[in-house]
Amino acid sequence: MSSDDGHAWKFGLTFICLGLCSVLSMGIYSASHPHKPLTQGQSLCADPPPLDPPGKIDLAGMTAEYACPEDQELAGPAQRICKEDMKWHPGPEEKTTCQQGEF
Secondary structure, eight states: OOTTOOSHHHHHHHHHHHHHHHHHHHHHHHHHSOOOOOOHHHHHHOSOOOOOTTOEEEEETTEEEEEOOTTEEEESOSEEEEOTTSSEESOTTSOOEEEEOOO
16 A cells, blocks of 8 residues: 555544444343333323323223322322323323321
8 A cells, every 4th residue: 555545544434433323222222221112091182191100001092090108098080091082091180199098
């Protein structure tokens, strides 16, 4: 090689390495953050009214079921249904909360 050879190969090699790093990092992100498709209720009525932690909401089809840990009691509606008017029933005006139970 003479001293007059270009340096384009360095740019090409850098481009390929950066491309590989980019693709690998997207794969790692996708593996640790899998896509969860929306339920039918979420796609029609959006997310149901929230439940503060440590409570949880289980979504199945057009139904949202609320649950609390064993040491707490559920106050408010335990289940909401997405209806034809594209709203959750009962609505957000009826709040669901987890409260400390009296044992």
